[in-house]
Amino acid sequence: MLRKFNFLSLFILCFLIISCGSKNAKKSSPFSVEISGNQQEFKLHDQINAGVKSRENIPIDSLALYLGNDRLQYKGNSNQLNINLDNVKLGSFPLKFVIFSEEGTDTLVKNIKILNDKAPVIYTYEIVNTYPHDITSYTQGLEFHDDFLYESTGLRGQSKLRKENLETGEILKEIKLDDQYFAEGLTILNGKIYQLTWQSGEGIIYDLESFEKTGIFSYNHSKEGWGLCNDGEVIYKSDGTDKIWVLDPQSLEEKGYIEPTHHKSSATRLNELEWVEGEIYANTWQKDGVAIINPENGAIDGLIDFSGLREKVTQHEQLDVLNGIAYNPETKKLYVTGKNWDKIFEVKIVKK
Structure with missing residues (x-):
């Protein structure tokens, strides 16, 4: 009976250690995205001003931006991105920043809503x-x-x-x-x-x-x-x-x-x-x-x-x-x- 109890206790202890270890091992992205004024709602033909920052000064090789599944064009660099909302779909979509660096690929998401720029x-x-x-x-x-x-x-x-x-x-x-x-x-x-x-x-x-x-x-x-x-x-x-x-x-x-x-x-x-x-x-x-x-x-x-x-x-x-x-x-x-x-x-x- 004692052996069974010890074996069960050991199993539970190992499970908890592994679980805790996996949570602690999960590394957060070294990058962050800031949209000017923390704005979440825009109009068609507006411009989004955003920047990507690295908390660890990791150089960014390149960026790709997506509104939902549609790739967006932008001007500027990672510090100052100017994204024109001219030929985009309206509604609520994830704005995805795909960041390529020596650390690999990171994807950060900001949820935004794009409204029509004029009343019907x-x-x-x-x-x-x-x-x-x-x-x-x-x-x-x-x-x-x-x-x-x-x-x-x-x-x-x-x-x-x-x-x-x-x-x-x-x-x-x-x-x-x-x-x-x-x-x-x-x-x-x-x-x-x-x-x-x-x-x-x-x-x-x-x-x-x-x-x-x-x-x-x-x-x-x-x-x-x-x-x-x-x-x-x-x-x-x-x-x-x-x-x-x-x-x-x-x-x-x-x-x-x-x-x-x-x-x-x-x-x-x-x-x-x-x-x-x-x-x-x-x-x-x-x-x-x-x-x-x-x-x-x-x-x-x-x-x-x-x-x-x-x-x-x-x-x-x-x-x-x-x-x-x-x-x-x-x-x-x-x-x-x-x-x-x-x-x-x-x-x-x-x-x-």
């Missing part, structure tokens, strides 16, 4: 035409293709994929999803329909002509599916957070993201997406506003106020929020609707 332009709308819409349709995604309207409707046990005639509201083709799914946004690219589901962690791929299910794809970074659109090459996906993900069109993997940001903060709860003449239109869930987003850097350059539009449809108990943006690139016309709205509106966007 505010727009309103004029109703041009009104078209019928199924009042039972819980609209989640809306998109034009070859003059036909494609719609994804939500709610578990009621989710559908539809092809419709805009003028008459006639449903030309429809399939119902399995009851486990709560359908969300959709987009069409290269003869395929991509439809998101909300919390199932996967999207569904269909053949455009037959509506036959040809595959599924997983969300590899985001947890939820909200909205989809595409620019003819890549697919953009919202997930309710402050990110719009950029998806590889072949693997559907989320390769990167933009963070929609205006002059005061980043935006969240962006839902239905639509690609409109080089910009992303995104409605904010439970709001009457649609953000106009620069897909290159995430800048929210405009906001469309659709207040009052919901009052122009039939009022009933299941009536819900604005959700559904469709742009016809052939006619250059924009359409909006909402969940359980009995109308689709063709609108003209005008500056307030």
Whole structure:
């Protein structure tokens, strides 16, 4: 019994010594980074003034700077770095200083936020035409293709994929999803329909002509599916957070993201997406506003106020929020609707 106790005591003692030794052996970086004024928030086109110091007078061979995964150019030397924020993405990112010296490579990080340098332009709308819409349709995604309207409707046990005639509201083709799914946004690219589901962690791929299910794809970074659109090459996906993900069109993997940001903060709860003449239109869930987003850097350059539009449809108990943006690139016309709205509106966007 005594031998067992001594052996156990010795084992615990060795473990504690090794643990303590490993903590003490962990060497902190001999370098430090200082940003002028300890500033953490900047605007597009601002300049960051920073310096890298060595507590042990170790010469710095070279530096590399990264904003997230994007490499930045800078002027000056390690004592005075001038970093111009001209061609950068907006939002919250780690600013990484990679320091090369005779001691090896050190990476130091400062977390910063970059806002747009101007307030978004505010727009309103004029109703041009009104078209019928199924009042039972819980609209989640809306998109034009070859003059036909494609719609994804939500709610578990009621989710559908539809092809419709805009003028008459006639449903030309429809399939119902399995009851486990709560359908969300959709987009069409290269003869395929991509439809998101909300919390199932996967999207569904269909053949455009037959509506036959040809595959599924997983969300590899985001947890939820909200909205989809595409620019003819890549697919953009919202997930309710402050990110719009950029998806590889072949693997559907989320390769990167933009963070929609205006002059005061980043935006969240962006839902239905639509690609409109080089910009992303995104409605904010439970709001009457649609953000106009620069897909290159995430800048929210405009906001469309659709207040009052919901009052122009039939009022009933299941009536819900604005959700559904469709742009016809052939006619250059924009359409909006909402969940359980009995109308689709063709609108003209005008500056307030």
